[in-house]
Amino acid sequence: MQEEFITSGRNIPHIDPTLNVWHFSIPVYLFLGGLAAGILFFAALYSILKKENELPTAVKWSTFLVPFILVIGLFALFIDLKNQWNFWKLYTTFRIESPMSWGAWVLMAITPLSFIWAASYLKELIPGWNWKLGFLDKAEEWVIKHRRKFAWVIICLAVLLGIYTGILLSAFNARPLWNTAILGPLFLVSGLSTGAAVIMWMSNNHKEQHLFGRIDLLLICIELFLITHLFMGFLSGPEVQLDAAQLFLTGKFSLPFWIGVVAIGLVIPMILEIVRMRGSKISAGWPAMLILIGGFLLRFLIVEGGELTGYIY
Amino acid sequence: MQSRRDFIKISALGIGGITLGSQGIPKLLGNGLFIDPVVSGMKRIPTYCEVCFWKCAAWTHVDEKGKIRKIIGNDSDPHCNGRLCPRGTGGVGVYEDKDRLTTPLIREGEVGSQRFRKASWDEALDLIADRIKEISAEHGPESIALFNHGSSGAHFTHLMKAMGSSNTAPSYAQCRGPREVGYKLTYGSVLGSPEPLDIRDSKCMVLIGSHLGENMHNGQVQEMADMIEKGADIITVDPRYSIAASKSKYWLPIKPATDIALLLAWIHVMIEENLYDQDYVKNNTIGFEQLAHHVKQMTPEWAYGITTIKPSMIRKTARLMAASAPASFVHPGRQVTWYGDDTQRTRAIAIINGLLGNWGKRGGFYFAEKVKIPKYPYPEYPTPKWDWRNILNGRFPFAALSISNTFIDATIDQEGPYQIKGWIVSGTNLPYAIPDISKFEKAAQLAKFIVVVDTMPMEITGYADVVLPECTYLERYDDLRTSPHREPYIALRAPALPPVGDSKPAAWMARELGIRLGLEAYFPWEKYEEVLEWQLNKVGSSLEEMHEIGIKRFPRKSGPLYQPENELPLFSTPSGKIELYSQQLADTGFDPLPNYTEHATPPEGYYRLNYGRAPMHTFSRTSNNPYLADLMDENFVWVHPKVAAKWNLETGQKVYLKNQDGVKSEFPIKVRVTERIRWDSVFMVHGFGHSNKQLTQAVGKGASDNHLITDVKIDPIMGATGMRGNFVTFIVDATT
């Protein structure tokens, strides 16, 4: 028998008995960030490919959600900080080794850009919209003129936003569950998938729905592949990673993982999508909703699970 | 039996806890670092620690705002060598504890609804003096008994003697009584405290029933670390894998209650294989032939069947001990009241030490010396008409000090000629210290008057008629510390801060009571520092000097530290030699040589209750200290994995304990499943399971071992209360 434990009465809140510094708001932010990244990615992509008229939801209407999503996400981040009124110090420096610093700056850039992008389509959404201020009209003209450049900037930032959350977690080599290079791409793909799901749900254009249905199907397959790869890596890794994998496959998190993330979040939407593509009348909302739930659960479980795993104790 | 005394738990109403914001606001200095207390010049006042009885000399550091910042050991003090143990370091919490008693309390009300009310000192002291006069007039001053532990006891003992009573009881029969008697019988002198063990220069130390490292006898733990550094050997005999066992060359996982068999087998091996200094034994001991004859059949094989220690191990360890002689010794232990034959067991240890020839030798027992402080000139004490020896009436013939349980019995006694009627309790939480609590409770009901002096609302206060709040050791002067050691030292205790609230030093209380009892002649001083100044002047020092240095060393006067080679040591025994065979015991009808007697083993489903210490706590008095509670706020019951499997127990699970007499623990206790404990025993740290709600930090945490010790084995030689013959079982129910 091996016993190893702390005998000097350590019982620090959120550190003992297991680490739990990041609560609900971090997975909420990760989910919303991924979602925003997904939506903006497709918006920018199809704008560059000059498909804004064929895929209006993707390029225009879904982007109206993004400012709200980002603000809520930022708020979730803000309330998680313990020393909140210092938050502006994030913007006094850029630390290249800290993914969190990248994230702060990416958000700092992409949030106003998302406002601007959506605002530039406001007149199309609400006919008769009047800015009432001269310089805003000029600004809108300028944005529409340089839309392609905006799209390129946004697509890069969207990819960064989608992938950095995974890189941030994977940089914590103290947490075996996170310490894998697959997490970045996994979160990016998951973010794109949730973005595509929202676009598909919002769209009332059959062609657009069909396209994003297929995109989602592809993304789900990639996600399943990445998750498999992730766990295969754990199972052939050091003991701490074996334990981390077991937590999800057979342990405490197995139920929410297999049912919530894999079944509800990936496999069932995949089936629904295939069925829809074969002509079924099932509403797009169903697979979309399940994908969103699965996307959130994935991040929630990975954050909570990662905190449970460690090198010592 | 009609109860006249409700157990009153001091409630928070109207007593007014002091809120000493113990956190303080961290002083941030620019980049978030704290102002260095060392740099920013703090006052330091000398003291010696009162958290346990080791009395390490220390410096109390007080900052410019009058807050105690830290307590650091005095570098010159051999008790601590400048490093206090965790309890001494956490002494700041003794001062800061917000649950401290701060005002005198008087019991009032009818039975069934009694409570305490706040009172002024005059009222409280007048009441106490009146009742003492009443009781003395009716039953004689001898019928007042003092239960004490700690430095305050000296002041009340003086008062008692002035009153005409010598019925004062320290913890003799609950702690080291048997070994003092065992050593007195064998070597002619008691060991005292600290024990004169030359640990740091020893080549082999044998611990049998001592868990140094968990019991934090500071100087001894430090010297044990020195031994480890030097690569010296430690042999530990313990049914539990103690910290000391983990640092030992050999650990003997002995079956509980069989220690005497092992000791006798060791003696057998040493004699049979001639592992002793024959000249030394011839010149310094008597009774060797009887001893050799006595142990002839007590072979390691015989002991193996009893103790489960393999014969090869018994021989190996005996040879190792002997090979390192005289720089090797068997530690006589400290809390040695176990099974009722404890004096005989310490006699066996004393005999082995005699064969090792380590008395007065480097690495064995050195000759300690203490400074003789002249007694302050008081009038002669009156001679009491009777004392505890009369109560004993021939029982426990070798008891040299009074026995607390004797006073408890004498309080219950309503027929005999020597009855105790009034109690003064100072610095000891009797319900958590004296085993067989039903007797204590009965006695508390029958006592006519009980005064409790304490710094904290310990459970004993619930039985008091008057509670007097004592200020802590950081707020008062006390007697000079003159403990024996390699060199004689005196240490000063001076107040670092004024007493908190209305608390007062015991010296002041004793004087005020003395004046009211017409004994002002015994208290001719106004403040106790006058006594100290007088005493210091007599030895060539002064309060001013002692304030400056804290501790002062004096040259040895009694002779060298070790026995010179060419001289034979003198022993104060009747024969002048080490009495391996004790004629005194034979003459009184006891075994002159130790014998093994079989003791009861746990019945099916029960496990022997072993108790012990943790280095961050002292008895039940520190459980409320905020700093020490941070380290350990409850005790655990250690359970062997096989036992845990049988009972379906997991670490962290709470269970109630029930002992062989059906007594159930008041609070549940968490289980620790560990390989470190034997399958027939459980272990728990003593001093938890507080029931007084005013101990806000400690109440309800862990369980009290003392309340489960109801089967007390009394040692017939000197009256010690053997506490290790109790067995517990687990109660796992829905309420836990």
Added chain:
Amino acid sequence: MRYAMAIDTKKCVGCSDCVVACQIENDVPHGFCRDWIVEKVVGTYPELSMEIRSERCNHCENAPCVRCCPTGASYIAEGGVVLVEAAKCIGCGACIESCPYDARYSHPDGHVDKCTFCIHRVREGLEPSCVSVCPTKCMYFGDLDDPSSEISVLLKKREYKVLAPEAGTKPHVYYLI
């Protein structure tokens, strides 16, 4: 100058003096601690062995907590001591997640806190509080770059280990075994 600590697990009895001394010296709030004692027991009764370690922030040379801090509040000061500038800390918790030793915690005041090797004492030529109070004198503190310092001599003489070497952090707390 590279400050480091060596702890002799053979002498340590786990008394926790280092824990309470640190708490008092550094005003650590009740319920929190910057260092702690770990007891490791291996085997089956009675074939047992035990190791006792006093643990704290390891002031790693390759500190993940410094790398991941988005504001630069976590930094490496003189002697390689890792410190936190409370005024810059936003309390995001990234450093807590990144520490393989669980050495950091969120102070009630909002910033992140941990062992500082008592740098305020070291600057005055004193030893960290835990080292100075330890009754068994099993803790050593000194400069690894000074070959004559006690710690350098000890590390040459004795067998030692560090915690979680596979994490690649290059800790500066060594356990003599």
